[in-house]
Amino acid sequence: MASTLVADGLEARASVERFSTHELGPTLERFQASGMLEEGRINLIGLDAIAERLGDKWEVRQEQIYDHVERSLTRHLEGGGFFQRVSPTDYLVVQPGLGKFNAQVSCLLYLRELLSHFLGGAAPEAADVLEVTSLSGGRIFAAEIDRAHAIAAARTEPPVVLPESDNLPTPWNPFVAADGRTLRVSCHLEPVFELKTFAQIGFRIVRRVLMMPGEIELNTQELRNLTTADIEKVDLATIARGVSRLQSEQGNAKQPTLFLPVSYTTLSSQRGRGPLIARFKEATRGVEKGLICEINDIEGVPGSALAAVTVLIKPFCVIVVGKLRDAPGRTPEDLRGVRLQGVAFEAGQHPLEPNEFSVWAERAITNARRVTRSVIIHGLSGPEYLGLAGLAGATHASLAARRAPAPGPAPTSGLA
Numbered sequence: 001m002a003s004t005l006v007a008d009g010l011e012a013r014a015s016v017e018r019f020s021t022h023e024l025g026p027t028l029e030r031f032q033a034s035g036m037l038e039e040g041r042i043n044l045i046g047l048d049a050i051a052e053r054l055g056d057k058w059e060v061r062q063e064q065i066y067d068h069v070e071r072s073l074t075r076h077l078e079g080g081g082f083f084q085r086v087s088p089t090d091y092l093v094v095q096p097g098l099g100k101f102n103a104q105v106s107c108l109l110y111l112r113e114l115l116s117h118f119l120g121g122a123a124p125e126a127a128d129v130l131e132v133t134s135l136s137g138g139r140i141f142a143a144e145i146d147r148a149h150a151i152a153a154a155r156t157e158p159p160v161v162l163p164e165s166d167n168l169p170t171p172w173n174p175f176v177a178a179d180g181r182t183l184r185v186s187c188h189l190e191p192v193f194e195l196k197t198f199a200q201i202g203f204r205i206v207r208r209v210l211m212m213p214g215e216i217e218l219n220t221q222e223l224r225n226l227t228t229a230d231i232e233k234v235d236l237a238t239i240a241r242g243v244s245r246l247q248s249e250q251g252n253a254k255q256p257t258l259f260l261p262v263s264y265t266t267l268s269s270q271r272g273r274g275p276l277i278a279r280f281k282e283a284t285r286g287v288e289k290g291l292i293c294e295i296n297d298i299e300g301v302p303g304s305a306l307a308a309v310t311v312l313i314k315p316f317c318v319i320v321v322g323k324l325r326d327a328p329g330r331t332p333e334d335l336r337g338v339r340l341q342g343v344a345f346e347a348g349q350h351p352l353e354p355n356e357f358s359v360w361a362e363r364a365i366t367n368a369r370r371v372t373r374s375v376i377i378h379g380l381s382g383p384e385y386l387g388l389a390g391l392a393g394a395t396h397a398s399l400a401a402r403r404a405p406a407p408g409p410a411p412t413s414g415l416a
Contacts, residue, residue: 037132040100043107044142046128047089050118062088069114070229071271076110084176086140092132099160101153104129104145174212175237178227182212185237189245190378190398192259195390202287204259204294204378204398205242209234220325224297231263231297232272239279246286256289259398261323263297267309280316290318294344298322300334307338321376327364335371342374342395352381354388361392369393 036042050065051058069091073083082094095103107129115123130142174184189203209218226234239260246258260283266272283291293313298306310320321342322335328345335343345364361377368375376396377389389397 036094036096037135040131040133041095041098041103042132043093043103043145044086044130044132044140045091045093045107045111046130047091047114048128049115049124051089053119053122065118067271068117072114072117073110074271074275076106090140092140097160099154099157101150101157104131104150105154108145108147108150175230175233177230183218183230183234184210184212184215185234185241186210187238187241187245189242189249190400192257192376192396192398193386194396195386195394198386198390201289201396202255202257202259202292203246205238205245205261206379207234207238207242207261228265228269228272232266232269232276235262235266235272236275236279239276239283243279243283243286250286254286254288256287257292257318258283258287259292259294259321260317261294261296262313264295264301264306264309265297267295267313268305273312277313277316280313284316291316292319292321293317294321294323296323297325298334299325303334303336303338306334306340310338310340321374322372324368327360328367329364331367331370333371338371340372342376343368343372344376344378347377347379347381347385347397347400354384357385358388358392361389361394365393 047065047069054061066085070083070085073091073093077083077093077095081096084092086092093103093107095106098106108127111127111129112123115127126147129145129147131145132140132142134141174182177183186208187205188208190206191200192202192204193199194201209223210216211218223231223234239262242258242260246255260280262276266276280291280293293316295306295309295313306322314320319341321344322332322338322340324332324343324345326345326348328343332343345368365375365377374395375393376398377394378398379400380386380389380397381400383399386397386399
Protein backbone atom coordinates (compact mmCIF):
# COMPACT_ATOMS: atom_id res chain seq x y z
CA MET A 1 0.00 0.00 0.00
CA ALA A 2 1.44 3.35 -0.95
CA SER A 3 1.66 6.12 1.60
CA THR A 4 2.37 9.82 1.35
CA LEU A 5 5.07 11.82 3.05
CA VAL A 6 3.57 14.91 4.61
CA ALA A 7 5.36 18.20 5.34
CA ASP A 8 3.91 20.56 7.97
CA GLY A 9 0.70 18.56 7.95
CA LEU A 10 0.06 19.20 4.22
CA GLU A 11 0.61 16.71 1.43
CA ALA A 12 3.91 17.39 -0.32
CA ARG A 13 5.14 16.10 -3.68
CA ALA A 14 1.94 14.06 -4.07
CA SER A 15 2.90 13.17 -7.64
CA VAL A 16 5.67 10.91 -6.38
CA GLU A 17 4.51 7.55 -5.05
CA ARG A 18 5.63 6.78 -1.50
CA PHE A 19 6.25 3.42 0.07
CA SER A 20 4.24 2.36 3.07
CA THR A 21 6.18 2.57 6.30
CA HIS A 22 4.34 -0.41 7.79
CA GLU A 23 7.22 -2.71 6.83
CA LEU A 24 9.52 -0.48 8.88
CA GLY A 25 7.20 -0.58 11.89
CA PRO A 26 9.47 -2.45 14.33
CA THR A 27 12.43 -0.17 13.59
CA LEU A 28 10.55 3.12 13.56
CA GLU A 29 8.62 2.29 16.73
CA ARG A 30 11.90 1.74 18.57
CA PHE A 31 13.26 5.08 17.37
CA GLN A 32 10.01 6.73 18.46
CA ALA A 33 10.24 5.12 21.89
CA SER A 34 13.88 6.20 22.26
CA GLY A 35 12.97 9.89 22.34
CA MET A 36 14.98 10.72 19.20
CA LEU A 37 11.82 11.55 17.24
CA GLU A 38 10.60 13.85 20.00
CA GLU A 39 14.00 15.56 20.05
CA GLY A 40 13.88 16.19 16.29
CA ARG A 41 16.90 13.98 15.57
CA ILE A 42 15.42 11.92 12.72
CA ASN A 43 15.60 13.37 9.21
CA LEU A 44 14.65 12.70 5.62
CA ILE A 45 16.81 13.54 2.64
CA GLY A 46 15.16 13.84 -0.76
CA LEU A 47 16.41 13.02 -4.24
CA ASP A 48 13.61 14.97 -5.96
CA ALA A 49 16.01 17.46 -7.54
CA ILE A 50 17.88 14.59 -9.20
CA ALA A 51 14.65 12.91 -10.36
CA GLU A 52 13.28 16.17 -11.76
CA ARG A 53 16.51 17.06 -13.58
CA LEU A 54 16.83 13.59 -15.12
CA GLY A 55 13.21 13.54 -16.23
CA ASP A 56 12.56 10.45 -18.37
CA LYS A 57 16.08 9.14 -17.63
CA TRP A 58 15.27 8.80 -13.92
CA GLU A 59 13.64 5.39 -14.36
CA VAL A 60 16.65 4.10 -16.29
CA ARG A 61 19.26 5.38 -13.82
CA GLN A 62 17.29 4.77 -10.61
CA GLU A 63 19.10 1.61 -9.45
CA GLN A 64 22.51 3.09 -10.27
CA ILE A 65 21.66 6.17 -8.19
CA TYR A 66 20.38 4.08 -5.28
CA ASP A 67 23.59 2.05 -5.29
CA HIS A 68 25.71 5.21 -5.19
CA VAL A 69 23.55 6.80 -2.46
CA GLU A 70 23.71 3.73 -0.24
CA ARG A 71 27.46 3.28 -0.65
CA SER A 72 28.17 6.96 0.00
CA LEU A 73 25.67 7.20 2.88
CA THR A 74 27.33 4.20 4.52
CA ARG A 75 30.69 6.01 4.39
CA HIS A 76 29.18 9.32 5.50
CA LEU A 77 27.45 7.80 8.54
CA GLU A 78 30.48 5.62 9.37
CA GLY A 79 29.47 2.79 11.71
CA GLY A 80 26.99 4.51 14.00
CA GLY A 81 24.07 5.50 11.83
CA PHE A 82 20.99 4.00 10.23
CA PHE A 83 19.39 4.76 6.89
CA GLN A 84 16.51 3.27 4.94
CA ARG A 85 14.92 4.22 1.62
CA VAL A 86 11.23 4.86 2.39
CA SER A 87 10.07 6.04 -1.05
CA PRO A 88 11.47 6.25 -4.58
CA THR A 89 13.06 9.61 -3.72
CA ASP A 90 13.39 9.72 0.09
CA TYR A 91 15.83 8.24 2.59
CA LEU A 92 15.21 8.24 6.33
CA VAL A 93 18.47 8.97 8.20
CA VAL A 94 19.17 8.47 11.92
CA GLN A 95 22.45 9.42 13.60
CA PRO A 96 22.26 8.48 17.29
CA GLY A 97 25.64 10.04 18.08
CA LEU A 98 24.66 13.55 16.87
CA GLY A 99 22.41 16.19 18.36
CA LYS A 100 19.46 17.63 16.45
CA PHE A 101 21.30 20.43 14.66
CA ASN A 102 24.53 18.57 13.98
CA ALA A 103 22.47 15.76 12.47
CA GLN A 104 20.66 18.26 10.24
CA VAL A 105 23.93 19.86 9.13
CA SER A 106 25.38 16.41 8.47
CA CYS A 107 22.42 15.62 6.19
CA LEU A 108 22.74 19.01 4.43
CA LEU A 109 26.45 18.50 3.74
CA TYR A 110 25.91 14.98 2.47
CA LEU A 111 23.01 15.93 0.20
CA ARG A 112 24.88 18.89 -1.28
CA GLU A 113 27.79 16.57 -2.14
CA LEU A 114 25.33 14.10 -3.65
CA LEU A 115 23.56 16.73 -5.75
CA SER A 116 26.90 18.10 -6.92
CA HIS A 117 28.00 14.59 -7.92
CA PHE A 118 24.93 13.96 -10.07
CA LEU A 119 24.02 17.48 -11.22
CA GLY A 120 27.33 19.35 -11.16
CA GLY A 121 26.91 23.08 -11.66
CA ALA A 122 23.17 22.62 -12.11
CA ALA A 123 22.72 21.49 -8.49
CA PRO A 124 20.22 23.66 -6.59
CA GLU A 125 21.54 25.74 -3.71
CA ALA A 126 18.82 24.56 -1.30
CA ALA A 127 19.19 20.96 -0.14
CA ASP A 128 16.00 18.97 0.46
CA VAL A 129 16.34 17.94 4.12
CA LEU A 130 13.24 17.49 6.28
CA GLU A 131 12.89 16.90 10.01
CA VAL A 132 10.60 13.99 10.80
CA THR A 133 7.95 15.16 13.25
CA SER A 134 5.71 12.10 13.60
CA LEU A 135 5.09 8.60 12.30
CA SER A 136 1.49 7.54 12.06
CA GLY A 137 -0.71 5.20 10.06
CA GLY A 138 1.85 4.36 7.43
CA ARG A 139 2.68 8.02 6.84
CA ILE A 140 5.83 9.95 7.68
CA PHE A 141 5.13 13.54 8.73
CA ALA A 142 8.04 15.95 8.26
CA ALA A 143 8.81 19.68 8.27
CA GLU A 144 11.41 21.62 6.32
CA ILE A 145 14.42 22.57 8.43
CA ASP A 146 15.72 26.11 8.91
CA ARG A 147 19.12 25.70 7.27
CA ALA A 148 20.72 28.91 8.52
CA HIS A 149 19.56 28.32 12.09
CA ALA A 150 20.74 24.68 12.04
CA ILE A 151 24.24 25.67 10.87
CA ALA A 152 24.54 28.35 13.56
CA ALA A 153 23.10 26.19 16.36
CA ALA A 154 25.32 23.21 15.50
CA ARG A 155 28.43 25.22 16.47
CA THR A 156 27.41 25.40 20.14
CA GLU A 157 25.35 22.22 20.43
CA PRO A 158 26.63 19.97 23.26
CA PRO A 159 27.82 16.48 22.28
CA VAL A 160 25.42 13.56 22.66
CA VAL A 161 26.35 11.06 25.37
CA LEU A 162 24.95 7.65 24.47
CA PRO A 163 24.08 5.31 27.35
CA GLU A 164 26.19 2.16 27.54
CA SER A 165 23.17 -0.02 26.83
CA ASP A 166 20.72 2.01 24.78
CA ASN A 167 17.50 0.74 23.25
CA LEU A 168 18.19 2.02 19.76
CA PRO A 169 18.17 -0.38 16.84
CA THR A 170 21.66 -1.34 15.79
CA PRO A 171 22.41 -0.35 12.19
CA TRP A 172 20.06 -2.17 9.84
CA ASN A 173 18.47 -4.21 12.61
CA PRO A 174 15.66 -4.94 12.12
CA PHE A 175 15.62 -4.26 8.37
CA VAL A 176 13.39 -4.84 5.37
CA ALA A 177 14.93 -7.44 3.07
CA ALA A 178 14.85 -7.22 -0.72
CA ASP A 179 11.87 -9.60 -0.81
CA GLY A 180 9.83 -7.39 1.55
CA ARG A 181 10.23 -9.45 4.72
CA THR A 182 11.22 -7.72 7.96
CA LEU A 183 14.24 -9.49 9.42
CA ARG A 184 15.80 -9.10 12.86
CA VAL A 185 19.29 -10.29 13.74
CA SER A 186 19.86 -11.83 17.13
CA CYS A 187 22.88 -13.62 18.56
CA HIS A 188 24.34 -15.43 21.52
CA LEU A 189 27.90 -16.00 22.73
CA GLU A 190 29.76 -19.30 22.94
CA PRO A 191 32.89 -19.62 25.12
CA VAL A 192 35.97 -20.69 23.12
CA PHE A 193 38.73 -22.82 24.65
CA GLU A 194 42.35 -23.53 23.74
CA LEU A 195 42.52 -27.31 24.04
CA LYS A 196 46.18 -27.68 25.06
CA THR A 197 45.53 -25.92 28.39
CA PHE A 198 41.69 -25.87 28.46
CA ALA A 199 41.88 -22.13 29.11
CA GLN A 200 39.04 -19.98 27.83
CA ILE A 201 40.41 -17.54 25.24
CA GLY A 202 37.23 -15.55 24.68
CA PHE A 203 33.89 -15.88 22.93
CA ARG A 204 32.45 -16.49 19.51
CA ILE A 205 29.38 -14.64 18.20
CA VAL A 206 26.68 -17.00 16.90
CA ARG A 207 24.05 -15.29 14.78
CA ARG A 208 20.33 -15.98 14.32
CA VAL A 209 18.23 -14.26 11.65
CA LEU A 210 14.53 -14.05 12.53
CA MET A 211 11.58 -13.20 10.31
CA MET A 212 9.15 -10.74 11.88
CA PRO A 213 6.51 -10.96 13.18
CA GLY A 214 6.64 -14.29 14.95
CA GLU A 215 10.45 -14.49 15.18
CA ILE A 216 10.67 -17.46 12.78
CA GLU A 217 14.33 -18.36 12.35
CA LEU A 218 15.69 -18.57 8.81
CA ASN A 219 17.29 -21.90 7.98
CA THR A 220 20.64 -22.35 6.23
CA GLN A 221 19.16 -22.40 2.73
CA GLU A 222 17.05 -19.30 3.38
CA LEU A 223 20.15 -17.46 4.58
CA ARG A 224 21.98 -18.44 1.39
CA ASN A 225 19.09 -17.08 -0.68
CA LEU A 226 19.44 -13.55 0.78
CA THR A 227 20.78 -10.87 -1.54
CA THR A 228 24.34 -9.57 -1.15
CA ALA A 229 23.00 -6.30 0.29
CA ASP A 230 20.88 -8.18 2.84
CA ILE A 231 23.83 -10.38 3.86
CA GLU A 232 25.89 -7.22 4.45
CA LYS A 233 23.17 -5.92 6.78
CA VAL A 234 23.08 -9.24 8.63
CA ASP A 235 26.86 -9.16 9.10
CA LEU A 236 26.89 -5.59 10.41
CA ALA A 237 23.97 -6.21 12.76
CA THR A 238 25.51 -9.47 14.02
CA ILE A 239 28.74 -7.77 15.04
CA ALA A 240 26.93 -4.82 16.61
CA ARG A 241 24.61 -7.11 18.60
CA GLY A 242 27.44 -9.43 19.60
CA VAL A 243 29.68 -6.65 20.87
CA SER A 244 26.74 -5.10 22.75
CA ARG A 245 25.93 -8.47 24.35
CA LEU A 246 29.56 -9.03 25.32
CA GLN A 247 29.64 -5.63 27.04
CA SER A 248 26.38 -6.22 28.88
CA GLU A 249 27.36 -9.72 30.06
CA GLN A 250 31.05 -9.13 30.82
CA GLY A 251 30.93 -5.48 31.89
CA ASN A 252 34.33 -3.79 31.79
CA ALA A 253 36.22 -7.10 31.84
CA LYS A 254 38.06 -7.39 28.54
CA GLN A 255 38.21 -10.77 26.84
CA PRO A 256 41.45 -11.98 25.23
CA THR A 257 39.76 -12.56 21.87
CA LEU A 258 36.41 -12.41 20.08
CA PHE A 259 35.46 -14.45 17.01
CA LEU A 260 33.55 -12.23 14.55
CA PRO A 261 31.56 -14.06 11.84
CA VAL A 262 31.70 -12.38 8.42
CA SER A 263 30.36 -13.59 5.06
CA TYR A 264 32.77 -13.83 2.14
CA THR A 265 30.35 -11.79 0.01
CA THR A 266 30.55 -8.84 2.43
CA LEU A 267 34.34 -8.90 2.52
CA SER A 268 34.51 -9.07 -1.27
CA SER A 269 32.10 -6.14 -1.68
CA GLN A 270 33.64 -2.68 -1.76
CA ARG A 271 30.34 -1.31 -0.41
CA GLY A 272 30.26 -3.72 2.52
CA ARG A 273 33.92 -3.68 3.44
CA GLY A 274 34.06 -0.05 4.65
CA PRO A 275 31.36 -0.26 7.35
CA LEU A 276 32.57 -3.74 8.27
CA ILE A 277 36.07 -2.44 9.01
CA ALA A 278 34.49 0.31 11.12
CA ARG A 279 32.71 -2.40 13.14
CA PHE A 280 35.99 -4.29 13.58
CA LYS A 281 37.66 -1.16 14.91
CA GLU A 282 34.86 -0.63 17.43
CA ALA A 283 35.01 -4.27 18.53
CA THR A 284 38.75 -4.11 19.29
CA ARG A 285 38.01 -1.94 22.33
CA GLY A 286 36.55 -4.96 24.14
CA VAL A 287 39.44 -7.38 23.66
CA GLU A 288 43.06 -7.59 24.81
CA LYS A 289 44.76 -9.81 22.22
CA GLY A 290 42.75 -8.79 19.15
CA LEU A 291 39.92 -10.06 16.99
CA ILE A 292 39.59 -13.32 15.10
CA CYS A 293 37.80 -12.94 11.78
CA GLU A 294 35.84 -16.06 10.86
CA ILE A 295 34.97 -15.96 7.14
CA ASN A 296 31.71 -17.79 6.38
CA ASP A 297 30.16 -19.03 3.13
CA ILE A 298 33.53 -19.93 1.59
CA GLU A 299 32.34 -23.10 -0.13
CA GLY A 300 32.96 -22.86 -3.87
CA VAL A 301 35.02 -19.67 -3.61
CA PRO A 302 38.27 -19.91 -5.65
CA GLY A 303 41.35 -19.98 -3.43
CA SER A 304 42.82 -16.91 -5.13
CA ALA A 305 39.66 -14.86 -4.43
CA LEU A 306 39.57 -15.99 -0.79
CA ALA A 307 43.26 -15.19 -0.38
CA ALA A 308 42.63 -11.67 -1.74
CA VAL A 309 39.95 -10.81 0.85
CA THR A 310 42.03 -12.41 3.60
CA VAL A 311 44.84 -9.97 2.84
CA LEU A 312 42.37 -7.05 2.98
CA ILE A 313 40.94 -7.90 6.40
CA LYS A 314 44.18 -9.10 8.06
CA PRO A 315 45.33 -5.62 9.26
CA PHE A 316 42.17 -5.32 11.39
CA CYS A 317 42.42 -8.65 13.23
CA VAL A 318 45.13 -10.92 14.60
CA ILE A 319 43.93 -14.14 12.99
CA VAL A 320 41.80 -15.09 9.97
CA VAL A 321 39.89 -18.37 10.04
CA GLY A 322 37.84 -20.07 7.33
CA LYS A 323 34.45 -21.36 8.54
CA LEU A 324 33.01 -24.42 6.77
CA ARG A 325 29.27 -25.14 6.87
CA ASP A 326 29.88 -28.83 7.63
CA ALA A 327 32.68 -30.97 8.98
CA PRO A 328 34.99 -31.69 6.02
CA GLY A 329 34.36 -35.16 4.62
CA ARG A 330 37.45 -34.73 2.45
CA THR A 331 40.37 -32.32 2.16
CA PRO A 332 39.02 -28.82 1.31
CA GLU A 333 41.24 -28.42 -1.77
CA ASP A 334 40.06 -24.85 -2.46
CA LEU A 335 41.76 -23.77 0.76
CA ARG A 336 45.23 -24.97 -0.22
CA GLY A 337 47.60 -22.03 -0.55
CA VAL A 338 45.13 -19.53 0.96
CA ARG A 339 47.23 -19.32 4.14
CA LEU A 340 44.28 -19.29 6.50
CA GLN A 341 45.47 -19.48 10.08
CA GLY A 342 42.70 -21.88 10.98
CA VAL A 343 39.70 -23.83 9.73
CA ALA A 344 36.50 -24.06 11.78
CA PHE A 345 33.34 -26.14 11.44
CA GLU A 346 30.25 -26.91 13.47
CA ALA A 347 29.91 -29.97 15.65
CA GLY A 348 26.22 -29.92 14.75
CA GLN A 349 24.32 -33.01 15.85
CA HIS A 350 27.51 -34.89 16.63
CA PRO A 351 27.21 -38.42 18.06
CA LEU A 352 26.82 -38.21 21.82
CA GLU A 353 28.60 -41.52 22.41
CA PRO A 354 32.28 -40.72 23.01
CA ASN A 355 33.76 -43.39 20.73
CA GLU A 356 31.56 -42.36 17.80
CA PHE A 357 32.42 -38.72 18.41
CA SER A 358 36.15 -39.47 18.41
CA VAL A 359 35.95 -41.34 15.08
CA TRP A 360 33.89 -38.51 13.51
CA ALA A 361 36.19 -35.80 14.89
CA GLU A 362 39.46 -37.51 13.89
CA ARG A 363 38.31 -37.93 10.28
CA ALA A 364 37.17 -34.30 9.96
CA ILE A 365 40.22 -32.86 11.72
CA THR A 366 42.63 -34.90 9.59
CA ASN A 367 41.03 -33.50 6.44
CA ALA A 368 41.16 -29.93 7.77
CA ARG A 369 44.78 -30.14 8.94
CA ARG A 370 45.96 -30.84 5.40
CA VAL A 371 45.33 -27.15 4.61
CA THR A 372 45.93 -25.43 7.98
CA ARG A 373 47.60 -25.96 11.37
CA SER A 374 44.73 -24.89 13.64
CA VAL A 375 41.33 -26.60 13.68
CA ILE A 376 38.35 -25.29 15.65
CA ILE A 377 35.19 -27.30 16.38
CA HIS A 378 32.20 -25.12 17.31
CA GLY A 379 29.14 -25.96 19.34
CA LEU A 380 30.26 -28.99 21.38
CA SER A 381 27.38 -30.27 23.48
CA GLY A 382 29.28 -30.45 26.76
CA PRO A 383 32.68 -29.86 28.42
CA GLU A 384 33.50 -33.58 28.37
CA TYR A 385 33.90 -33.31 24.60
CA LEU A 386 36.61 -30.65 24.88
CA GLY A 387 39.16 -33.31 25.89
CA LEU A 388 38.00 -35.71 23.18
CA ALA A 389 38.27 -32.98 20.55
CA GLY A 390 41.81 -32.20 21.73
CA LEU A 391 42.82 -35.85 21.58
CA ALA A 392 41.39 -36.03 18.05
CA GLY A 393 43.71 -33.21 16.99
CA ALA A 394 41.59 -30.05 17.32
CA THR A 395 43.42 -27.02 18.68
CA HIS A 396 40.34 -25.05 19.82
CA ALA A 397 36.64 -25.62 20.45
CA SER A 398 33.55 -23.77 21.65
CA LEU A 399 30.70 -24.98 23.83
CA ALA A 400 27.13 -24.62 22.64
CA ALA A 401 25.89 -23.68 26.12
CA ARG A 402 27.32 -20.89 28.26
CA ARG A 403 29.28 -22.35 31.14
CA ALA A 404 31.87 -21.07 33.57
CA PRO A 405 35.36 -21.11 32.08
CA ALA A 406 37.48 -24.13 32.96
CA PRO A 407 40.33 -23.32 35.38
CA GLY A 408 43.74 -23.08 33.84
CA PRO A 409 46.71 -20.82 33.09
CA ALA A 410 46.32 -17.20 32.05
CA PRO A 411 44.51 -17.20 28.71
CA THR A 412 46.21 -16.48 25.43
CA SER A 413 44.92 -16.68 21.87
CA GLY A 414 47.06 -19.78 21.21
CA LEU A 415 46.27 -20.07 17.48
CA ALA A 416 49.25 -20.78 15.30
